[in-house]
Amino acid sequence: MLPPRFVLPIGLMLFCLAASVLPAAESLSLRIDSLVEADQVGPVAAIANDAEFLRRVTLDLHGIVPTSAEARAFLADAAPNKREILVDRLLSSPRYAVHMANVFDVMLMERRPDKHVPTPEWQKYLQAAFQKNVPYDQLAREVLSADGVDPNLRPAAKFFLDRDAEPNIMARDVGRIFFGMDLQCAQCHDHPLVDHYLQTDYYGLYAFVNRTVVFADEVAKKSFLGEKSDGEASYKSVFTQDAGHIRPQLPGENEIDEPRFRQGEDYVAAPLPGVRPVPKYSRRAKLAELATNGANRQFNLNIANRLWGHMMGRGLVHPVDLHHPLNPPSHPAVLDLITNEFVAMKYDMRGLLRELALTRAYQRSIEPPIDLAPQLVAAAGQISGLTTEYASLKGVSDESRKLVETAQTDFKTARAALAAAEAAWRAAETAVTTAKKPVDDLLVAIAKLQKDATAKQAAVTALAEAVGKSTEAGKLLPNDKDVAGAVATLTAKQTQLAGEVAAVQKTIEEKTAAMPPIQAKLVEAYAPADAAYAAYVEARKPVDASKANLITVWNRHKAETLAAAIRKKRLEADEVHVAFQATLENIAKTKAEIELRKTELAAAFSAAQQQQADVTNKVNAVAEVEKVVVETRKLLDESKAMLVEKQSVVQAVTDAFAKTEFALQKLPGDAELTSAVQKLKERLEPLVKEATVLEQTMAVRTNAMTDVESKLSVAKLAMSTASTELTNRQQLVGEKTAILNGTTDVLRDTESAVVAGREKLVDQWTVAAGVRSLKQLSPEQLAWGLMQSTGVMDPQRPAADAEIEKTIPKASVANDAALSKAREIRVEQQLNEAMRGNVTPFVNLYAASAGQPQDDFFATPDQALFVANGGIVIGWAGGGTLSQRLAPLTDAKLFADELYLSTLTRYPSETEVNEAAQYLASRPAERPQAIRELIWSLVTSAEFRFNH
């Protein structure tokens, strides 16, 4: 099948070499993508745009950001396969070798301070390796086996030499760096937190390296690695007290079979004073051989995973030094594929990095997809199947755990049965050691004498020369007493020393003569030891068989545990999706509830408002009635007053009539009195009538009053009822408000749960290579990126070229492509060394401590203070060629283009163009400073700090 990348217009295809466009098999990058995408559900991030790809791949393969010129050229390039062309260009540039050498330096040495091999030498060795694309297995073999003697390979010995050949450091770092297993916590017992790291895993590696020693050569004034032929790897668990010796054992494999050399016959160079010990059988050489011969799976997985991690920002297994069954790879099939292919490609690092760079997985954007629905649905659909699968696989793994326990018990029983034979053999070896001691002592003594003799002989030779010369001088100055005296003195000294040499030689001969009988005793001790060893080896067979069984069962259990863990990891990922879906549903539900609550609140509110109106009416009614009451009372009171007035008049007239009538009785017939009585009677009658009228009026008004008062109390009652209802309704509004607020709170919580859930999902997709991970620039990338962006490096490259020109003139290599290439490398190396001092402050602030893993991100205020207030970054921003290039650019767009292409490798948006222009306009009198701050603000932004 023709991969899509190669589908070109026919016309274009004619220009291409058929071989390169028609691969025999599907390329590795496409196979990786098929596997990655088979595991992905729903949409993934889009492919990153050209600008982002350019910056990313330049950082990953060159450790630097592109120049604005490179960015312009790449963005303007219309070639459909320009990414592939770019990747190939980067991989064949000397800068690739320099950058990868730095990456491998950091990976292998973890910024340990130099001890025996200076970093520049070591980096040059690595640079040469990457330039020549030395296969990784060979590089690893050189690093693991170098002893520092061969000048060409001396730098490779840095790995062990600069760790001072400390066996625990070596064991730990070989495990971590070459096998991806941090076994440190398994040194004193099985790992307390990782089920599948055993103390024997640790000591199996330890056994390969614990005989290696640093040999300080006093003559060469250098240190080398030597190796002893003895030294057991013995362990004892501080938890279980389980103890034993172990032969070298690679992760996942059995203890190795080893040749046995008799003590005294076991060295190529025995460890005498001044002699670097070299055994006939080197365990470290065996490590180099067995690790790198292609057969050790863990060695291969480790490097494939690390190279993937280098490009993708995180390993398929992450952290890269924590391979174990319960920390499964994100894409097991991909890890298998790239591991197998990498081995099949003969550990071709450039080749694998190329394929990785061309994958869609590598080229994904950092922006997660917007539409999540398909993923969520798909994830929900997988859960039940995965749960069943996981349960079943977990059951299988639990079953095999039992087999492991049985195998362990069997092994311990077999080992216990071996104890007697082992003790007998060790006793026989001790007897050999005892017999060998006098031989060694004698050898040491002879070696010392030899040294003495050699030194004296050298003096004799020198003196002989001096005697010759001074005798000649004596002939030229026959009468000079001083010269004659000197000749005599020298001759006497020569004779004396020659005598001493002879005496030492004689002693040596005597000592040498004394050797045979002592050696014979040693030889006598050999036979029993040989026999005891043979018996031990015979007796060990069941132990070996039992151990082999244990390893087989254990590996099977680990594989089954891994299989279960892979399902579990997927299940967990799906559960994150489902949980997110639930949160989304929750949010919808909560939003609906909020609507409902709002309606309810509105209804309650309007009911309360209505009631409020009603209450107002009722209050008004009461007021109205109260007004009537007042009026009515007023009339009533008036009536009452008039009546009282009238009644008092009636009373007075009545009294006057009664008194006058009484007087008439006393004076009967008195005309005056009769008339008065008559008149009073006549006056009284209308008055009484008037009073009666008034009485009637009052009765009416009293009734009216009663009537109004009862109306008032009715109105008041209505008002009070209405008020109570209003209070009730207002209370309801309060309740509904509280409910709405509560629901709003829930919504807010749910919304932050959505944000958090989305971030979790994005993390999941990052792991799933569905979206590109962000990774920080390494301290070196940061320093080089800053130097490139600000243009402080611009004058440095010509300077480096000029320096090389002194020894390799360009003209001299112009006609030879290979030499010309070699010259380019020298220039790149020269530049790298020249810039080292600029990089150091960044390493000091941005790198993890020496000897610690170097890929963790951390951000501290002291870094920010260094960038904000320290002289370096401000100086570069203000003093590099970028600020010079920007100074004359008065057009806002041209200015911002150059600024953004140089710093962030992309064209600016309109907003960004305007922002820069406005800022410049705000500081017209301080344009250089304003330009400096603009550069500073972009190189300190997160967009610059991260590789995205």
Added chain:
Amino acid sequence: MQCNYACGTLDHLMARRQFLGAITTGAAAAGGITLGGLSVLTQPAAAAELAKQQKRVIVFNMHGGLSQLESWDPKPGAPTGGPFRAIPTSVPGTHICELLPETAKQMHRLAIVRSVDTSEDDHGKGAYMMLTGRRQTPANDFPRLGAVTAKALAPEASGLPGHIQITAGGGGRTNDSAYLGPKYAGVIMGNGQPPQNSARPDAINQAADEQRNQLRRAANERFLMRRRTALTDAYTYSYEQAQQLMARRDVFDATKESEQDQARYGKHDFGRHCLLARRLLENGITYVQISHSNYDTHNENFNFHIEQLGEFDSPFSTFVGDLADRGMLESTLIVVLSEFGRTPNINHLYGRDHWSKSWSVLMGGAGIKPGAVIGKTNANGTEVTDAKVDHANLFHTYLQAVGVDTSKSFDVDGRPIPIADPSSKAIRELLA
């Protein structure tokens, strides 16, 4: 045991991010929401309460090896006892050396462990053990107490460093945080100088600084619209922390303390450093370590101790008293330690040599039983006779005293690593 660090890490990052988010956007968000009013009102009080409860640690590192016999475990009259008397202290029945008369008055706030046996007579190795709680192994480096304390206790959102070491000179950051990473390494205040690069350069005035940071933030905002992660948050936040640190640069300046206090502590280096330490702790720095040098008295042990402890006694006791008066003693652990003690035997130069089999450490404050005396040595002080403890026990104790569960592990980028030596435990009798 199963590894579940993968999801733990994620949770950790999430929680942290939300926390950071809350801190940076809190003020704006709170203003806009009706119900937020309450939290706005209660926040300062809560913050003050939190600050009060915020646990802190101060370590006085008596460089060179303080003599236990001239300090916390005097043996007057014994052949090994030397010329000094023992004096009563504020704790009935507890005596310390007469060279520490002021400290004697503070002993009811402090506690002595007299039964330390670290069996390590090398300066470097002894100091390593006392500050990491582990024996030095070539293959693995362990973080020092300051880094562990900062990691476990320092508030993430603070702009101020969590771990400060006041030394005689130098600057920058210590290299003692091992796998916890440089984030928790100590900020060095060489002779009390403020942290490096904490002052704005002359070339950039306040307005220009604000403007360029505004541009930086705007650039960040545009990028973070595309992708925001815990890493980007940590990065952008480090600049805000730097700004906070610059704004609070006074915290590092002991001359801002009153004349009277400066006089009380003394104008010599150690006095100034103690006052600075008080100021730092009051401003929420989690871990402060002061070195007092030099106690390596192979000759003239007694004269040197008169001189050294003469300098130490008054500022130290003033410091303890001040912490108590300010209500900070309950939340601040005080430790006075050395790499080892000194030989009971007095050599022919009137000196005492390195001795780690039976020596003393002083503690006090947070979580420590006031006035306690743990352990005993024999009459000549040559052996521990009761309650022997070592560096690992002490390390567990320091951390548990400030509420750290030392049976837990740190998650170091997916790698779980026990906080303290899992085969050891704290000194129960000493913990309040």
